[in-house]
Amino acid sequence: MDSTEQEWLAAYDPRAYTPVAVTVDVVALTLRHGRPHVLLVDRALPPYRGRWALPGGFLRAGEESLDEAAAREFAEETGLHGTAGAEAALSRIHLEQLGSYGAPDRDPRMHVVSVAYLAFAPDLPDPQAGSDAAHAAWHPVTALDLRPTGRTETAGAPADTHGGGVDGRTGSTEPTDAAADGTSGTAETPIELAFDHARILADGLERARAKIEYSPLATAFLPHDFTIPELRAVYEAVWDEKLHPGNFHRKVLSVPGFVESTGTTTDRGGARGGPRARTYHAGDARLLHPALLRPTRSDPPPTP
């Protein structure tokens, strides 16, 4: 059937078209031990059986919107689905659409368009064994290979050697949480993700870095009440930059609506000394004016 005829038919009945599947994948980010982690699932079935992948699933046609599908997938895979306090916990999660990925060969089974979402979550408990989410685990992003493997949608960044093959069981299945106790682990061989999920994750991380500049969403990584130094730790972890404590403190308090004082302080000082910090919670601002700009890492000196 030629394309023009397909189009003609589809104008009357879209079902006449060659089918395309729609999935929703979630890049769920959190901070554990001061380092960014992403939620991944161990694929039990081909393709990419045994590889880690972003949690996701098919959109339930006619039943749910994309946003609803993303929220459902997130709840299912974190194990928050139906547990006590799930409502309260989920209400504090930030979920936003990241982008869609639709190269024809990104899934060997058929043409699959994946709508990716980005989630900012506070530190959540590990998914429980025996639950729906038993195959899910939080991984430090530093343990993952972020070089794109599959064909990707945006801007030609050519996939360097379609690495790994389509159905290979690659790397360990254990969540590689090196240095959870603070001992800096040796650099293991980076985990390769299924499909084009490395690219999606990389896009999500870059979006997160940009987003906390002009929105108060860094607070979504923290409990309801937090201190300014804790907030600074979020920025330092996401940007992978050391920030000046004094200037950061003053800057945060100077942005209207970013944080609101609770009037109390922490019970103890820092682990290595120092006074107790005052606690705050997120204010009502949805955009930061002025923004907290990232330190200019590369600024080629302009010719004067």
Add this chain to the structure above:
Amino acid sequence: MDSTEQEWLAAYDPRAYTPVAVTVDVVALTLRHGRPHVLLVDRALPPYRGRWALPGGFLRAGEESLDEAAAREFAEETGLHGTAGAEAALSRIHLEQLGSYGAPDRDPRMHVVSVAYLAFAPDLPDPQAGSDAAHAAWHPVTALDLRPTGRTETAGAPADTHGGGVDGRTGSTEPTDAAADGTSGTAETPIELAFDHARILADGLERARAKIEYSPLATAFLPHDFTIPELRAVYEAVWDEKLHPGNFHRKVLSVPGFVESTGTTTDRGGARGGPRARTYHAGDARLLHPALLRPTRSDPPPTP
């Protein structure tokens, strides 16, 4: 068939799933007579027959990526498809993904997920009668009703009365280009768009306003060579704000890589007098450092 069973089957064969259609829609923006215009097509068939809609169509399963589908739709509907110089013209168009819209009831025929793209184009000729794009026309965005009518994907903005009905022929089919000759036309009743395209267009306009702050894409609205005052007119049109000519001029020249001098000037001065302006073309910067921030329209005075 219950959802869990569907999911189980789909893990083996996604074709077992209830079908979802995928379309690609394009918000193509340009500037005509100093005002933003968007490309719309007159729907010849139900649903929303006779209404104006964003150009778009079904993704050709297995044949093209989302980016490729968007470029194809844009070329077809602008009439640039296969014309002389089409390659050169299309290469200067900026196309980026805007977002995906997938509420189950946004198309009455079936569940359709639409991946929207945003295009920045220089002033193009009107689509020719008799061509593939005969049903397409550029409309000033001020003539359109941007209030969302259909169900939308993002954040609850509740649709105010599912306006107009699904198959109503609403408003004129003539492209309403009031005041093309400078006479300020009376405010006609705003044109309502098909589907949830008002929301998509509104999202696209907001993206465009934000995008020209930190990227040099305002130049995509202009010919290859342009003057600083012409560039300022782009910012003024997109932001709907008057800018200070002198400060804007110095600011643009101070951003490395934004514009590059051609060494020549225009042939004539301005229509109402003034010296000839120097001409420039776009530089190689892909991000503006520092950015051209929008004037702070609402800045509630912070308590001192």
Add this chain to the structure above:
DNA sequence: TAAATAGTGTCTATTAGACAGTATGTT
């Protein structure tokens, strides 16, 4: 006691924006 940290004060380089002024075009 020694060390680390929370929070504040102060100085400086950079920047956005207001305003003025000159040269060069137009009707």
Add this chain to the structure above:
DNA sequence: AACATACTGTCTAATAGACACTATTTA
């Protein structure tokens, strides 16, 4: 001639960042 405009100079308020300092808490 009258006027509009391109472009540059200069001043000021706001801001980012460096640095210093005090007070408070931990080991």
